[in-house]
Amino acid sequence: MSTDDKKDPASWHGAKMDFTEAMSYGDYLGLDQILTAQHPRSPNHNEMLFIIQHQTSELWLKLMLHEMHAVRANLRAGELPPAFKMLARVARIMDQLVHAWDVLATLTPPEYSAIRPYLGASSGFQSHQYRELEFILGNKNAALLAVHTKTTHAYEVLERELHAPSVYDEAIMLLARSGFDIAADRLDRDWTQPTVADESVKAAWLSVYQQPDKYWALYELAEKLVDLETAFRFWRFRHVTTVERVIGFKTGTGGTAGVSYLRKMLDVVLFPELFSLRTAL
Ligand code: HEM
Numbered sequence: 135m136s137t138d139d140k141k142d143p144a145s146w147h148g149a150k151m152d153f154t155e156a157m158s159y160g161d162y163l164g165l166d167q168i169l170t171a172q173h174p175r176s177p178n179h180n181e182m183l184f185i186i187q188h189q190t191s192e193l194w195l196k197l198m199l200h201e202m203h204a205v206r207a208n209l210r211a212g213e214l215p216p217a218f219k220m221l222a223r224v225a226r227i228m229d230q231l232v233h234a235w236d237v238l239a240t241l242t243p244p245e246y247s248a249i250r251p252y253l254g255a256s257s258g259f260q261s262h263q264y265r266e267l268e269f270i271l272g273n274k275n276a277a278l279l280a281v282h283t284k285t286t287h288a289y290e291v292l293e294r295e296l297h298a299p300s301v302y303d304e305a306i307m308l309l310a311r312s313g314f315d316i317a318a319d320r321l322d323r324d325w326t327q328p329t330v331a332d333e334s335v336k337a338a339w340l341s342v343y344q345q346p347d348k349y350w351a352l353y354e355l356a357e358k359l360v361d362l363e364t365a366f367r368f369w370r371f372r373h374v375t376t377v378e379r380v381i382g383f384k385t386g387t388g389g390t391a392g393v394s395y396l397r398k399m400l401d402v403v404l405f406p407e408l409f410s411l412r413t414a415l
């Protein structure tokens with residue numbers, strides 16, 4: 135690099151400097167929109183943390199949904215290797231969100247209490263992307279559509295997802311196509327209902343785990359799903375413990391009892407047979 139280079143505003147180590155005609159980093163990423171979407175409502179310094187923590191979570195949720203829709207399509211098409219790759223990615227994203235709680239836990243009760251009155255009735259309970267993720271994983275609950283206005287895109291998406299087989303339903307259909315004897319009412323059911331444990335599904339997964347060499351792809355699928363559910367459980371646990379640390383046992387802004395509601399959610403089992411079969415191994 136010559137001294138001239140350092141002085142020339144059109145060149146720094148050969149880097150392109152003029153983007154009047156070309157697409158720049160910020161153009162490509164839509165940074166003008168993203169970086170002007172933080173609107174603190176309180177005078178409190180810590181609200182920026184609260185906003186960015188949620189916005190980044192929503193971006194990761196968006197990617198998780200993008201991946202999970204593709205996982206379901208790949209399972210349906212019997213394309214397992216790409217589905218494995220995506221499931222592994224989603225589990226790692228979930229791990230990242232688990233660790234993100236460490237940042238939010240730096241928010242102390244008095245700091246949050248200064249922000250909370252400005253949140254009104256808004257709550258993560260109303261996150262349509264979170265609800266869609268629960269639905270695509272099989273934790274269906276039609277009653278929760280009501281927080282979304284009927285005419286909105288979010289409502290339509292959630293309604294469509296409520297009626298569609300979950301990723302786990304697709305895995306079970308794959309078991310049947312692989313020759314396992316799955317109960318007919320498990321293969322064609324009311325998809326709006328949450329996953330319920332089924333003995334024929336448990337027996338099929340048990341065979342897979344008893345002969346991994348014979349059923350390697352299904353075995354790998356099962357373990358990828360267990361990885362994902364494990365990460366999700368950690369997320370739920372960190373949520374409720376962080377909430378207890380920050381607001382104690384106050385009622386939630388979304389109207390639920392708060393910590394006791396979130397604790398109840400720790401009982402949700404997304405892929406029941408994949409966990410219950412372990413006792414038999
Ligand atoms: C100080 C931080 C937080 C507090 C005090 C808090 C508190 C709560 C409470 C009390 C609920 C129950 C619903 C209600 O009545 O409002 C809830 C639900 C929820 N929160 Fe948070 N939360 C916090 C951070 C977060 C973060 C960072 C996320 C990430 C996106 C999040 C996502 C959710 C979701 C998705 C629900 C619905 C859970 C379900 O229905 O199973 N929350 N939160």
Ligand SMILES: N[C@@H](CC(=O)c1ccccc1NC=O)C(=O)O
Pocket residue numbers: 188250253256257258259381385386387388
């Ligand atoms: N439910 C929380 C409020 C809350 O956490 C929240 C409010 C607005 C936007 C995101 C939120 N995060 C998760 O619920 C509370 O009761 O304090």
